[in-house]
Amino acid sequence: MQRRRASRWLPFLPWMSALTTADIRRDTMAGLTGAVLVVPQGVAYALLAGLPPQYGLYTAIVPAALAALFGSSRQMVSGPTAALSIALFATLQPMAGTGGTDYLSMVLTLTFVAGLFQLLLGLARLGVLVDLVSHSVVTGFTAGAAVIIAVNQVPYLLGLPSMTSDGFLGLVPLLLESLGNAQGLPALIAAATIGGCLAIRRWLPRWPAMLLALVGASALAVWLDPQGTVINRITAMPGGLPPLSAPDLTLDNLRQVTPGAIALGLLGLVEAAAIARAFAARNGERIDANQEFIGQGLSNLAGPFFSGYLSSGSFTRSGLNAMAGAGSPLAAVLSAVILVPVLLVAAPLLSHVPMAAMGGLLLVVAFNLIDRDSIIEAIRCSRAETAVLLITFASTLLLALEFAVYFGVLASLALYLRRTTRPPVLIKTLDQAPARLQQTLVEPETDVVRIDGSLFFGACETVDQQLEPLVAPNLVILAAGINFLDLSGIHLLRKQAHLCQARGGQLYLAWPKPDVETRLRRAGILIDQSDNKDVITFIRTTKAMFL
Numbered sequence: 331m332q333r334r335r336a337s338r339w340l341p342f343l344p345w346m347s348a349l350t351t352a353d354i355r356r357d358t359m360a361g362l363t364g365a366v367l368v369v370p371q372g373v374a375y376a377l378l379a380g381l382p383p384q385y386g387l388y389t390a391i392v393p394a395a396l397a398a399l400f401g402s403s404r405q406m407v408s409g410p411t412a413a414l415s416i417a418l419f420a421t422l423q424p425m426a427g428t429g430g431t432d433y434l435s436m437v438l439t440l441t442f443v444a445g446l447f448q449l450l451l452g453l454a455r456l457g458v459l460v461d462l463v464s465h466s467v468v469t470g471f472t473a474g475a476a477v478i479i480a481v482n483q484v485p486y487l488l489g490l491p492s493m494t495s496d497g498f499l500g501l502v503p504l505l506l507e508s509l510g511n512a513q514g515l516p517a518l519i520a521a522a523t524i525g526g527c528l529a530i531r532r533w534l535p536r537w538p539a540m541l542l543a544l545v546g547a548s549a550l551a552v553w554l555d556p557q558g559t560v561i562n563r564i565t566a567m568p569g570g571l572p573p574l575s576a577p578d579l580t581l582d583n584l585r586q587v588t589p590g591a592i593a594l595g596l597l598g599l600v601e602a603a604a605i606a607r608a609f610a611a612r613n614g615e616r617i618d619a620n621q622e623f624i625g626q627g628l629s630n631l632a633g634p635f636f637s638g639y640l641s642s643g644s645f646t647r648s649g650l651n652a653m654a655g656a657g658s659p660l661a662a663v664l665s666a667v668i669l670v671p672v673l674l675v676a677a678p679l680l681s682h683v684p685m686a687a688m689g690g691l692l693l694v695v696a697f698n699l700i701d702r703d704s705i706i707e708a709i710r711c712s713r714a715e716t717a718v719l720l721i722t723f724a725s726t727l728l729l730a731l732e733f734a735v736y737f738g739v740l741a742s743l744a745l746y747l748r749r750t751t752r753p754p755v756l757i758k759t760l761d762q763a764p765a766r767l768q769q770t771l772v773e774p775e776t777d778v779v780r781i782d783g784s785l786f787f788g789a790c791e792t793v794d795q796q797l798e799p800l801v802a803p804n805l806v807i808l809a810a811g812i813n814f815l816d817l818s819g820i821h822l823l824r825k826q827a828h829l830c831q832a833r834g835g836q837l838y839l840a841w842p843k844p845d846v847e848t849r850l851r852r853a854g855i856l857i858d859q860s861d862n863k864d865v866i867t868f869i870r871t872t873k874a875m876f877l
Contacts, residue, residue: 341399341400341401341402341621341625342398342399342400342659345404345658345659345660346658346660349658349660353657353658353660354660356655356656356657356661357655357656357657357658357660357661357664358661358664359655360651360655360656360661360664360665361656361660361661361662361663361664361665361667361668362664362665362668363538363651364407364647364651364661364662364665365665365666365668365669365672366538366541366672368387368390368409368647368665368669369387369541369669369672369673369676370540370541370544370691371386371409371410371540371644371647372386372387372389372390372409372410373386373387373564373680373683373688374386374540374688374691374692374695375410375411375412375415376389376410376415376639377564377688377692378412378415378416378419378479378482378692379410379414379415379416379418379419379437379639380418380419380422380423380433381434381437381639383564383680384568384637384673384677385637385638385639386410386415387669387673388572388636388637388638389409389410389633389638389639389640389641390409390410390641390665390666390669391572391636391638391666391669391670391673392572392629392632392633392636392638392666393408393409393629393630393632393633393636393638393641394407394408394409394629394641394662394665394666395662395663395666395667396625396628396629396632397602397625397626397628397629397641397643397662398625398659398660398662398663398666399625399659399663400621400624400625400628400629401602401606401621401622401624401625401626401659402606402617402618402619402621402622402625403605403606403609403610403617403622403643403659404609404610404613404615404656404657404658404659405609405613405648405651405652405656405657405661406602406605406606406609406643406648406651406662407643407644407647407648407651407661407662407665408602408625408626408629408641408642408643408644408662409641409644409647410639410641410644411598411601411641411642411643411644412475412479412692412695412696412699413471413472413475413597413601413699414594414597414598414601414640414641414642415640416475416478416479416482417475417594417597418437418440418594418639418640420478421440421590421593421594422436422437422440422587422590425586435577435578435583436578436583436586436587437639437640438575438576438577438578438634438637438639439577439578439579439583439584439587439634440587440590440591440594440640441577441591441630441633441634441638441639441640442577442579442630442631442633442634443577443584443587443588443591443592443595444591444592444594444595444598444630444640445595445626445627445628445629445630445631445632445633445634446627446631447591447592447595447596447627448595448598448599448623448624448626448627448630449623449624449627449628449631450627451599451623451627452620452621452622452623452624452625452626452627453624455620456620456623457603457618457619457620457622457623458619459596459599460596460599460600460603460619460623462739462742462743463596463597463600463735463738463739463742464715464718464738464739464742465604465704466704466708466715466716466718466719466722466738466742467600467718467719467722467735467738467739467741467742468600468601468604469701469704469705469708469719469722470718470719470720470721470722470723470726470738471597471722471723471726471734471735471738472699472700472701473699473700473701473705473719473723473726474722474723474724474725474726474727474734475696475699475726476696476697476699476700477498477696477726477727478498478726478727479692479693479695479696479699480692480693480696480697481498481501481502481505482501483689483690483692483693483696484505484689485505485508486516486520486562486685486686486688486689487516487517487520487686487689487690487693488508488509488512488513488516488517489512489513489515489516489517489560489561489562489686490505490508490511490512490513491508498727498728499727499728513560515554515555515560515561516560516561516562516684516685516686517686518554519547519550519551519554519561519684519686519687519690520686520687520689520690520693521690522546522547522550522687522690523543523544523546523547523686523687523690523691524543524690524691524693524694526539526542526543526546526547527539527540527542527543527690527691527694528694530542530543540691540694543687543690543691544683544687544688544691547683547684547686547687547690548682548683548684548687551563551682551684551686551687552682561684561685561686562684562685562686563681563682563683563684563685564680564681564683564684564685564688568677569673569674569677569678570673570674570677571670571673572636572637572638573637574635574636574637575634575635575636575637576634576635577634593733593735593736594640595630596735597642597735598626598630598640598641598642599622599623599626599642601642601643602622602626602642602643603617603619603622604643605643605644605645605648606622606643609648609652626641626642626643629641647665651665705719714745714749717741717745718738718741718742718745721737721738721741722734722735722737722738722741725737725738747788750783750784750786750788750789751788751789751792752789752792753781753782753783753784753785753789753792753793753811754780754781754782754783755779755780755781755782755792755793755796755797756779756780756782757777757778757779757796757800758777758778758779758780759776759777759778762778763778763806763808764808767806767808767840775802775803775804775835776802776803776804776805776806776835777800777802777804777805777806778806778808779797779800779805779806779807779808780807780808780811781793781807781808781809781811781812782811783811783812784812784813784814784815784819785812785814785815785816785818785819785822785823786814786815786816786818786819787816787817787818787819789819790818790819790821790822793822794822794825797826801833802833802835803830803833803834803835803836804830804835804836804837804838805826805830805835805836805837805838806838806839806840807823807826807837807838807839807840808840808841809839809840809841809842809843809846810840810841810842810843812842812843812846813843813845814845814846815845815846815849815850817853820849820850820853820855823837823839823850823855824855827855
């Protein structure tokens, strides 16, 4: 009992106690690989979030280690992500601009509030809430975020001054007006970075493509523009451990960031849960969504005190972690630990990296964010899923990003309710009914109706309208598809039974499910069963029930 209780609050104890020497060796190599990959990724994502480059690396240390220790996935690696970085930028940039102390303070505060929200959901055992965000919502959001990422990199690719605007639609005209001032050398650097990254991924898939592409682009930039007058470089990044910091929890700051924090916190949970489930399915494992919520919440709750911003599961780093042979969360923890000396060594070198090269890498990231297979699948298979995807995509481009998630969820729920409140009702004659039913019923004047959906308050009006034209004395409802019946559904059946009696016939239910029949008995409807009890149930009622 004590061990189970300890495992609940300290979920890393079971897997840590089961580690062997071979496991530690394998996880160490995977952690080293992840630490090398996160350097260019962390820098890129921090710039995407409107933050100094070192904050991306800070976010990959303490928050990533806490998410691994207190989560439930054995191979997922957390840290800065592209989708959350661009969402964070789009949410806070209209409030505080970028680059200043006010903006950084709001970033840390939003991260803290989002972490608190995630932790409370996990402690309340509300992991099921992540199921409200459908796959189409995530696909539409990430596709929209990818477009925003790509458009925001155009100034760096063409050597243009940094541009700020009120949203995606405001930035496009500014870019079109500035195209005449484009520079050739930054565009060449960006093209070389993209080409080198894609080539390494194609022919040397186990090599760190992003890191090698950055090194090559930096060398090319030094050769073409040694003074940095045309090809802008990244601002010099201080080395050292992440400095201690704290969120600003004043009432005014909390009021501004809380709506966005809740939306981005939910998005981070969806992203992490989806990645954790994907890797668990590959390995035949199960994840605990509530524990995953707790792990993500603790990582974002503690991150702001160590200069970390909003983090979640990273599909790229998790995939590399799995491919490198990681077998436990120790790999993610070691990746965070190894990153500390890497940060001390690499920080001074980042001032030689061209902004155009970072923009090129972010274009690669944006392209990979678009889940083309899921988009094609949605278009081929479901108009409703396509509508949800397009609504979320358009909302991401036209609205604040936190509202895009809300719109996508609302669209999913609206379409789901539309389907459930309009269950298919198929009307047949008796000679079209199943043979077993024809053998049981001998009355010729009988309508047969099949209802494929639950009879609840939202569906009864639609079903009643479709049953209204029926005039035969007897009515048979094929009830095998009725999974649930509420009080409104009981009233509907009472009404139909009364109408059948008024025409000199009866109402029958064929193959009702046990729960449905039990509810009808409790409702006081008189039920008789035929000799063939598994086929048909007779429902009789009295006029007194309708007075």
